Amino acid sequence: MSKQWADSTDGSFKRQVSSFQEVISPSHPIYKPAKNRYWLYVSLACPWAHRTLITRALKGLTAVIGVSVVHWHLDSEGWRFLTADQATRERADKDASYYEPAGGITTATLDYSNPQAKVANNSARMFVDSTFDPNEQFERLSQLYLKTDPNYRARYTVPVLWDTQTQTIVSNESAQIIRTLNSGVFDEFADPGTEPIELVPKNLEREIDEINAWVYDNINNGVYKAGFAEKADIYEKEVANVFEHLDKAEKILKDRHEALVEKHGKNNITDILDDYFLAGNQLTEADVRLYPTIARFDPVYVQHFKCNLTTIRDGYPYISLWLRNLYWGNDAFRLTTDFNHIKLHYTRSHTRLNPLGITPLGPRPDILQL
Template sequence: MSKKFASEDGSFKRQVSSFRETISATHPIYKPEKGRYWLYVSLACPWAHRALITRVLKGLTSVIGISVVHWHLDEKGWRFLPYDDSNKPDDVSFTPSAELKPYDELSNSGVENHSIRYGTDGTIDHNYHFERLSQLYFKSEPEYSARYTVPVLWDLKTQTIVNNESSEIIRILNSGVFDKVADPHPDIDLLPKELESEIDEINSWVYDNINNGVYKTGFAEKQEIYEKEVTNLFKHLDKVESMLKGRYETLKTTHFSEEDILKSFYLLGNQLTEADLRLYPTLIRFDPVYVQHFKTNLNTIRSGYPYIHLWLRNLYWNDKAFHDTTNFNHIKWHYTRSHTRINPLSITPLGPSPNILPL
């Protein structure tokens, strides 16, 4: 796939999401019900990763089902694994409560862009047996003409897309509208009122300069634009590092061990918030992919940012919602084999090894 991601001036422009509805008890159409809604996701996509993490954190794995697209993105967009009625794949009986296969270190040898391994390369479309995510978009809006992005929050009752903007999907899932039907889970609010303004402020510069900053760097098609974007990206990573260093030093005055510190080691307050959730998917991909693939190589997280590195490993190793939704195979295969304009030979680097260091 040699698709251009940059505009004529050589800079990356992100598409604006099209479907922006919500779910609430007072909504005239989209009301909270168990089994009514479905998430379509990619394990490689950081925007979809936010929704997957939130789904687990809020106890919604038996409330909202998921289908996972194949990691390879071709010129027609995302695809599902094929459904054959005469030879039904193993995951046809997939239920909303089913968990994804845990990540393991698979060799890159023998992995092809058209590999079909159910539960490893992706899943079928459990609801309509569609071949392509695009078919879902056209089912919802026959005249749709933009890109077919993930995540998609789908309503099985009206058979339409409720929302395809990840920042809004995670707020829908966090809002508490599904609390009556949710699984037992820690009482967590990712957007507490007393921190909302600070969360929004952090999200605004993290999104533009880090979440999207890695893409603006990696998809730049002129040297001067690349240098401008990569410099700006690391300027804001420095800002995150300074924030986390301050948090650590403050916690050290009231906690007796690092184990105790890590229980409260987040960007804001002493609790996990949406600010952590929205930063994590970018930074967990940083060393394994972005450093080499997007040329964000002024430094690495593990070598140059000790407090970010500790924060990242704490989330990954100490919280199943983060650990179990992070699939390094999908992440590395997708970027290195889908962006042939950047990596024309589609060779996937073996390193770094390991993808994330122990805590």
């Protein structure tokens, strides 16, 4: 997510195809499963990177695959890390909780909406604005790409799944990364006490793939096609398409909810919410892939990408309930959702959309209570 504008001459937004798409497998000639060998480089603002953090947490891999978080401000040279002094590196090596708070999920804590905070785009608060790169001590994400391929000339995007042994990028395709993390190749190393979860069960795989396909093109990527459109007619077409497919998601969740009310009774709210998901009656990859966009919708996409026909909280009661259920009911979703990074990144990095760099304070709260 490091390109702001269209790659085409017709004013439409075209997303780059990921260049690195290897998998990790016992049968792979290079990338074999191991604990503490692989590392994720992410932005807490980026929805594509967010899905990998959620999957990593759900699968109990927070002590298996490390994470570095880039600064929320995307400048003309791309994503950057903060640099750490030797004492910080040594402390992080000795104390994992220092490097990765919240049980291995890196989050920021500053309430940027406080007028006294005066957050600058070059702010350098370690573990709040960014972390450092403990593997290569790089200052820029681009250096990982160029170390892997000195001839690389495309954009430097997150997420990146890095192999510390070969010092190469395994994959920069989020959909593939989450399938790899879910595949079971790391299960033997998972955090003790991790509740087994299969995000793509065989009996739901076709349904999950079908949902993923239209959600990706029309909602996940749809908000970008609307927000980065450079002609009014293209914007109007794309924003209408986003809401058409939000209507489709709302219908699926409405039908799910009505069926669960009939099954459990309308007063058994806990039982209803325990089964309230997009595909089947269990948490799946379809939920993981839709959630990052919906979580960002009211705080960012409504105003910043002009997706303002309505909000999720006001116009989509069943999507809103689904969102709140995931956020408040599951730490893997709540603790990986950092609204400070999300709001600051979009409003400070996309200077053509928001030239004054003013970050709106609302909505409040970011996610309604359940």
